[in-house]
Amino acid sequence: MKEAVVVGASAAGLAAAETLRRQGYAGKLTLIGEELAAPYDRPPLSKQILASQWEPDRLVLRTEIELAALDLDLRLGVGATGLDLAGRTVALADGTRVPYDGLVIATGVRPRRLPGQGAHVMRTVDDALALRKRLGPGRRLVVVGAGFLGAESAAVARGLGCDVVLLEPAPVPLAHAVGTQVGQVFAEVHREHGVDLRTGVAVSAVTESGVRLADGTLVEADEVLVAVGSIPNTAWLDGSGLTVADGVVCDEFSAAAPDVYAAGDVARWHNPRFGETMRVEHRTNAAEQGMAAARNLLHPGEGKPFDPIPYFWSDQYDMKIQAYGYLRGHDSVEIVDGALADRRFVAAYSRAGRLVGVLAVGMPPKAIRAWRVALTKEER
Amino acid sequence: MSMRIELDEPKCVAAGQCVMVAPDVFDQRDEDGVAIVLDAEPGPEQEDEVREAAAVCPAAAIKLVER
């Protein structure tokens, strides 16, 4: 390999580029990113940045010196617009073409939107700064979607003194992921903090004065944040011949085609540990999959399947939520330590009698670690 | 070359990935799970693990100063 190209300059792309160098790759290395900013971290956007506890300079993932040490051809502010698999080139928005003999796709996701103008979303540092400018005591914020992103933002906005309405179509927030019992606890915590959480409510559009519900009711707002999931950034791969199905479809090595790998939020790969195809939007997975993709790209014959136990955390009020495994497929939940009522507990998720995930709130690391180890030992 | 570990504590999100990768070098506080550096100047046999830990840390909280 002499010309490695990484498309997407964020958590996954950066990890891939660094790993290539750390593993001794000395050829040309091009890192292409649509955003103008150097690689930065997203999880603090809906936490410390929105809360004005941090300024954006704290988000940078690597210093200029560290980036320079990678000896990159760093192309920021220019998106990839096409991929020619046979000719082995990536086309860029500025009209140039970059040849590759090894490619990592790490273009992430973008927020799903609703019909109508003027709503905020939360994906980039600009998004977070635009919303935070508009928040403050007495401001009325409507958050559409009570997933982790919406819930974190609602919590921060309450902390800033906003009136917050949180609208969720499901009867219990996050029930599909964490189960009804645990979802109920999250709902209670929001209500105790004064969030007007309304469940079973579908929003049809954003309007000038707020949002319109499916039944025609208007909910007024000064600001609206839409947090209803995301869409993989794969438009640039249309017609390339790669299989795209809610993400770039990859095998267990994160390979999408010979010498082409995908990593991070954009990748849908087969995780042999769970025997399932999954796409996870988790910060640690982005880094770990970027690393795995780079290793497998360098050493294709001896590739190691990428079989992580997904890990996710979320901070809401003083509640620290940590989840390991693949909770979505569970058919039963058991509280195995602590108590839901105390907001300190470990919930174990299983499917067909096998442990598939663990979620902990407010527990010391050692109590969680035993369960992490149990997850790694579970036979598939 | 030797290596020194600097932890940016306020950035740490208590993920514990570092402890899983390099258990001899990192631990976590019981109260809040924030990482503790057990050995700020790890020996050469641990450097690979430590680099891996810094790379997987989801908060970019582990800085390595190599001299």
Ligand SMILES: Cc1cc2nc3c(=O)[nH]c(=O)nc-3n(C[C@H](O)[C@H](O)[C@H](O)COP(=O)(O)OP(=O)(O)OC[C@H]3O[C@@H](n4cnc5c(N)ncnc54)[C@H](O)[C@@H]3O)c2cc1C
């Ligand atoms: C507000 C917020 C809070 C979060 N909180 C948590 C949390 O608490 N815990 C957790 O585990 N995870 C959290 N996440 C998820 C985590 O940030 C993501 O999993 C991670 O950023 C994924 O990294 P990535 O590199 O795969 O994709 P991204 O970070 O989306 O990066 C993809 C990059 O590719 C660029 N790009 C897109 N299209 C092109 C193109 N055609 N050409 C070139 N470049 C392109 C994009 O501009 C972007 O910079 C949060 C995410 C957000 C937005």
Ligand code: SF4
């Ligand atoms: S991996 Fe990073 S965020 Fe997680 S405990 Fe270690 S230092 Fe903290």
